Amino acid sequence: MARPVKVLILQFASIGDVVLTSPVVRCLKQQLPNADVHFCTKRDYQPIIAHNPHIAERHYLDGSLVALIRQLRAQQFDYVIDLQNTFVTDLIKTALGTRSYSVEKQSLRQWLYVRWKVNALPDHHIVDRYLATVQPLGIEDDGRGLDYFIPYKDDIETNWLPATHQNDFVAYAIGGRHMTRRLPVLRMIELCLKINYPIVLLGDKDDRKAGEEIVQALGSKQIYNACGHFNLNQSASLLQQARLVFSHDTGLMHIAAAFRKKIYSIWGSTTPQFGFYPYKTAHVRLETSGLGCRPCSSTGTDNCPMKHFNCMNSLPFDFDIKELRTKKKNF
Incomplete structure (x- = not known):
């Protein structure tokens, strides 16, 4: 052999x-x-x-x-x-x-x-x-996109979630390696109001505080803060089950792309032009255009160099979430 x-x-x-x-x-x-x-x-x-x-x-x-x-x-x-x-x-x-x-x-x-x-x-x-x-x-692109493999033990059962989120939910990955790749918490709350649907917040233990602020503002009927509660593969399982995914420019966005989820990707100091946008899946890019200071980094920074953080603070939420249009739920 x-x-x-x-x-x-x-x-x-x-x-x-x-x-x-x-x-x-x-x-x-x-x-x-x-x-x-x-x-x-x-x-x-x-x-x-x-x-x-x-x-x-x-x-x-x-x-x-x-x-x-x-x-x-x-x-x-x-x-x-x-x-x-x-x-x-x-x-x-x-x-x-x-x-x-x-x-x-x-x-x-x-x-x-x-x-x-x-x-x-x-x-x-x-x-x-x-x-x-x-x-x-001699390797060629087979056109099949990304892979992500979840072990059986990390598949999330629907009854692990609150009753309000067991049948249908939107996932929102609120984390990001650097501050300038994340919406401020008040703007996250504004975005969740715009979505107006049961939302599972995903992130690690460092994102949990921001998640709790969102829950306090909007209530647990709409928001389930899963940040820090699940490991990476379990978070991937929740992405796989979500109706839609909202995500900052972060790793969970790419995991969602592996499951061919529709992604609303949120961009601050970085831009999709660096080549890290959702791969081979339907997506909408949410970004503030026309800013002379953007991009200020290819990877993100811990503070806005211009102090105003307009790339996130001025990001318009005037998009239409067509996938939820006939399924709106008021809270």
Whole structure:
């Protein structure tokens, strides 16, 4: 029997970035003859890849890069696919001494867009750039979008939710890695009033306080604050069951895209032009156009550099939620 072709994928950046690599994982496994696909990421992102059937083995950075490199060397990979292309991944590739392919970075173009508002970025989603990285191996986009695999133990039963939310709800992912990628709480409340439907708020324990403020303003009949109550895969299960998803520019938005949910994506200091908008799913982009200060960052910041935060404070909520038009519920 022929020896497996061992391929290592590197991606340490974020929840969303790891989710966005899933088409590369699938296409490598299904299109590269006799491929064993290994994945290397941070331990925090283990739930995202733990149940992906296309991955043969998983490797985690637990603190010691030297120990990780030693572990990876023992595998004797045939190819390394670097989907992050940073100093750390360069160190790993150099240490392994294996033929590697790295995603094309757009650092200069991103800088021009942020610093001088000159948008020379290609009109491509980041997934397209990920897939272009493996084209030299004969891998083509299969057009099937993102994958996300939820283990049975993390499937949320409807009776785990309040009675008001068991039959139908809208999910709203209120988190975001940086402040300038999240609506202020008062504007979140305004958005929830606009939605006017049972809403499940999703996020981690750091988002729980904001969720409680929304519940206090609008009541538990409309709002269920699930932030911090469920793990990542359980939150994914709730996204899968939601009628619609509202989300800031965050990892849960990409998980929702994996389930082909209709997404209303909310943009502040960052913009969809960086290539991280919902992939291969219906979506509406909510953003404040015409601001000379936007984007102020490609990843978000912890404070508005201009102090006014107009990208979120002035974001219009004049859109029509057609999917709820005949199902409005007043609270």
